Every structure is written in C-alpha cells, then in structure tokens.
Amino acid sequence: MVAFWGCEVTETKAAVVTVPEGFVLNVCNVTCGSSDSAGAGVSLALETLQMDKKPWKGVVAHVGGKTHPWQVKLDLVFGLQ
DSSP states (O other): OOOOOOOOOOSSOOOOOOOOTTOEEEEEEEEOOOOOTTSOOEEEEEEEEOTTSOEEEEEEEEESTTTSOSEEEEEEEEEOO
16 A cells, blocks of 8 residues: 655754554655755655664755755655564
C-alpha cells in the first residue's frame, strides 16, 4: 500500500511524522517556498532514531537564497524495525 503526503515547514513550524506499521517514509524532495532571492536561504533538518535506537539529528539540505538551489532531490527512507 502506498500513501502520499506533503507539508510546509518553517523556522517556527516543524512537521512530526509517525510512520505507520508496515510503511516507510521516503523523503524525496524539498523546495524553498520563499520568494526572497536575496535572503540567506533555508535549511531542512531531520530528527529520527537510528537502527540502534540512538537519536540522530542533522541538516539534510539547504535551499533558496543566493547560494543554494531552490529545489533539492533527496532519497531518504525512514521506517520502523
């Protein structure tokens, strides 16, 4: 079974995703929604548990502004074990 989902995140609004049993979450695209091309851009950071149940937190993409692309293709897969 496949489900598609999308959301908007900002500096003050995060998205919390609970992956249902039997599903995986594939983060495949990030696009900057800001129209300020002179700005500094936006970073997308994720928090998850690794296979050994230790937390992992890190930046996976930078988009927008003068120095970064406005859209980045990702292939990140998260799921339950």
